[in-house]
Amino acid sequence: MNHPKLEPLDEPLDVPPEHYPSLNPNPNPNPSLNESAPPAETNGMEIMKYTGPNTDDEILNPDALAIVPVPEETQISAAEPSSRKKPKRSAELVRVTNLEMEEEMYFRELVRKTRMLFSSLWIYVMNEGEDRRRLVNMRMVRTRGDLRAAAIMRDSGLWLNRDKRIVGPIPGVNVGDVFMFRMELCVLGIHGQTQAGIDYLSSSQSSNGEPVATSVIVSGGYEDDEDQGDVIVYTGHGGQDGNSRQVVHQKLEGGNLGMERSMHYGIEVRVVRGFKYKGCTSGKIYVYDGIYKIEDSWFEIGKSGFGVFKFKLVRMEGQPEMGSVMFKLAERIRDNPIEARPVGYVSLDISNKKENVSVFLFNDIDDNHDPLSYDYLVKTVFPPFVYHNAGFGGGCKCVDGCESGCLCAKKNGGELAYDKNGLLLRGKPLIFECGPFCSCSSMCGNRVSQKGVKNNLEVFRSVETGWGVRSLNLIQAGSFICEYTGVVLSRDQARLFTMNGEDSLVYPYRFGEKWAEWGDFSKVFEDYKRPSYPIVPPLEFAMDVSRMRNVACYMSHSSCPNVFVQLVMFDHSNVAFPHLMLFAMEDIPPLRELSLDYGAGGEWAEKLSICN
Known part of the structure; x- marks a missing residue:
């Protein structure tokens, strides 16, 4: 015994x-x-x-x-x-x-x-x-x-x-x-x-x-x-x-x-x-x-x-502070934020109920309430021409649930993008989710990022990073977090924008290819090959966040990030204009700051000032 x-x-x-x-x-x-x-x-x-x-x-x-x-x-x-x-x-x-x-x-x-x-x-x-x-x-x-x-x-x-x-x-x-x-x-x-x-x-x-x-x-x-x-x-x-x-x-x-x-x-x-x-x-x-x-x-x-x-x-x-204490604090905040932290909450939902869950705004450092000055944008606004022939090629015809042989799976190289829990199987240059032109139901397992935010997120003021973002829930590695939204501008529109002295543009190509690290099995399988399909043309558009933006815009930069950008398509067929969807690179505990690798270079570092 x-x-x-x-x-x-x-x-x-x-x-x-x-x-x-x-x-x-x-x-x-x-x-x-x-x-x-x-x-x-x-x-x-x-x-x-x-x-x-x-x-x-x-x-x-x-x-x-x-x-x-x-x-x-x-x-x-x-x-x-x-x-x-x-x-x-x-x-x-x-x-x-x-x-x-x-x-x-x-x-x-x-x-x-x-x-x-x-x-x-x-x-x-x-x-x-x-x-x-x-x-x-x-x-x-x-x-x-x-x-x-x-x-x-x-x-x-x-x-x-x-x-x-x-x-x-x-x-x-x-x-x-x-x-x-x-x-x-x-x-x-x-x-x-x-x-x-x-x-x-x-x-x-x-x-x-x-x-x-x-x-x-x-x-x-x-x-x-x-x-x-x-x-x-x-x-x-x-x-x-x-x-x-x-x-x-x-x-x-x-x-x-x-x-x-x-x-x-x-x-x-x-x-x-x-x-x-x-x-x-x-x-x-x-x-x-x-x-x-x-x-x-x-x-x-x-x-x-x-x-x-x-x-x-x-x-x-x-x-x-102990991680177990932070878990308990996050639970109290979810139940009653004002009681849990009487000082600091500026808004209990900056999305004005546009998101599935509340997005808090917390600042116990100074009087800066800048995030309240913008219209909250749940989904990226693409130019009208992007939706021309949006349903080209049609969607899958699945009725009882999508399998690896359905049309959308074939677009992804022969496999669905997510497991049964909605976790991303591996990063790819581009992922096709089932969309409005598919016959499958809204409960299809290949519809993940388009359903929006599931975790309570909080924009907070930080001495180190200016504005930052953290979750009040545990975010499991491979989970979808939110979309990085903005108003999409063509290359020519972006040039005119910068000529007028505007510095509030986000350039998607600078996010790099952190997606390639998620599901990189080259260290354990000798026949592993980095996904190269579907092929994505160079991302030559920019996103304006000067008037409309969402919670993702406040994520801080890190060369060792815990969030990565995955390009996703679901509501149109123009692969030059994908959605920028954010996924967790690791298990992220509640109240830990979320961070992205915005890319190297002094020019981009200056761009970070638009949000921080």
Whole structure:
């Protein structure tokens, strides 16, 4: 009965290659997501042996070798290749400190790409499984999509932080980051146990024969847990039956001993909170809430009458607000914004009910109410000539629901653009949704972006970016967010506009091709080819947002964005004038700022002033 502190996991991680998706697994996997080596400065970052609670001028007890010493020449390199297909986790505990801004951006981008690959791969394998079940009259091997995605990435050497086991913060992982699946925590090296709530270095791996805990997952699985946010009374593992009831005394071994030893040596642990969340496909999410110190431990009789080990965890100061707190705040705002934040709300809906949901305007910094000065534009206004022969070629004739063989799917290269949950399967140069000339119903799964905003969005005033946009809901990777709207001008009209001194034009071609990163499986499938169909002519039009605009216009610029532009067609057939639809590149938690890559160049940077 002395089992680890577990969460449900009814499938093994080892997924046979024959059950991988239809694309062939890469027999010679590239073990890194990096396009190139990290910046030169990365090689000089400080990797330190942890010195417990001592100050810099104190000497660590040489006998207290709870952490394996790291030679000076040892560096942590996310790009370091591995010759092993399934490398075991390292027993070398290190801490990463003193990262420069460029290094932090490098690791953040590495984590972003890894997360994006996991999310898009999960969507792909799940959809591939549905297709197979429809086409093949046989029982498919029952394996969860997150396990399949993780196994494929592991076999391709794409799991991060395997060469070193990091104590404290993981480079590139921010407090508040949200994850749909526990396996993603393993892929990133945040928490290496697929089920156990305590991740620790075993006594057999430690240099002095003592286990050391590095992270815990708090998910309310034990009745004796007490979670007050900054202070947690965490119950050790073991002693439960299959119904999560405490039935025997716990023992001071394994993860429990690791927690006690980490407290003894002053080693902090990462804390991830797991809780149920409506509206996401996994049904449960995990939020990284930062670093905690283990300040006390004791043994007592629990609520069920059996002895349990308890550990008092106290959150360390100087960290950003906990992600779990932001989730609760966002929920209160959705229910009653004025009560949740009495000061700051300028408008509870700048769209004037033109959107499906309210778009809030919040400013607790100054008296700027500029977004109220514009007419809210829900959909892009195209010139009349764009709609000439709008129904050329006709639409699909599907009645019972669109399949991969329908006309619109053929326009997309032989597949529908979205899965059954409306998540984008992969980015493409252009996507055709079913439209007014199709016979399918309004509930068709190939009608996603045209249905408008589903998440409560908030335009807010920011010291850093001027105006910004954030969501009050969790936005899942691959989800549609909103359209980037404006009044479309031809090239000649744009020239006249700029000659008159107007600087409120947005040039769609400058958004670049971030769409190509969503669903880029080149690191795991050797036969992967970047989508090149449908072919789109150069986008030579501009959009005027000087009088009419929508919430998208206030999104800030970032070279490491969490939103990308996908070109979409549905209401006309002129491919030179597509809709600019915005999708999430990663799982975006509530109240985190949404950002776009508007493109490089001083000229475009000046254009950002039109919205900020």
